[in-house]
Amino acid sequence: MFKTGLIIAFVLIFLLSACIGSPEISVEGAYALREPAEGGGYVYALFMGIINSGKADDYLTGAEVINHSEARVELHKTVAGKMVPVNEIKIPKGEVVRLAPGYEHIMIFNLSGDFKEIEMDLIFRKSGKLRITAKVREYQPAK
Numbered sequence: 259m260f261k262t263g264l265i266i267a268f269v270l271i272f273l274l275s276a277c278i279g280s281p282e283i284s285v286e287g288a289y290a291l292r293e294p295a296e297g298g299g300y301v302y303a304l305f306m307g308i309i310n311s312g313k314a315d316d317y318l319t320g321a322e323v324i325n326h327s328e329a330r331v332e333l334h335k336t337v338a339g340k341m342v343p344v345n346e347i348k349i350p351k352g353e354v355v356r357l358a359p360g361y362e363h364i365m366i367f368n369l370s371g372d373f374k375e376i377e378m379d380l381i382f383r384k385s386g387k388l389r390i391t392a393k394v395r396e397y398q399p400a401k
């Protein structure tokens with residue numbers, strides 16, 4: 259009786275792990291465009307490709323700038339040319355989500371200092387934290 263229960267338990271664990279799967283997140287080509295902010299300093303918009311090569315969807319839910327707890331991070335999407343904060347950005351399984359100007363992106367406000375690159379942790383609902391480095395470029399407004 260005990261043996262049968264054990265076998266059933268193993269079969270269930272096997273079935274569960276086979277159908278649930280997990281996301282597998284990586285990032286390519288991360289960079290930050292900065293623009294002088296009102297009242298001094300800079301505001302940054304971050305762009306990158308977020309790759310999910312795993313077997314389940316994941317969600318970008320936030321980010322933290324390493325060693326700069328004063329920085330405030332927001333996730334944005336662009337609707338009819340205006341930026342709107344969102345709580346999360348879906349990263350579907352097997353897809354690449356491109357954060358790009360005019361689309362979804364990450365914004366950093368209130369970051370003090372002058373940087374050539376920004377180190378940050380992206381926070382995913384299932385995958386947890388992923389550390390990235392984004393090279394900083396100056397924003398060149400279109401003329």
Ligand SMILES: [Cu+2]
Nearest residue numbers: 334341363365
């Ligand atoms: Cu924005």
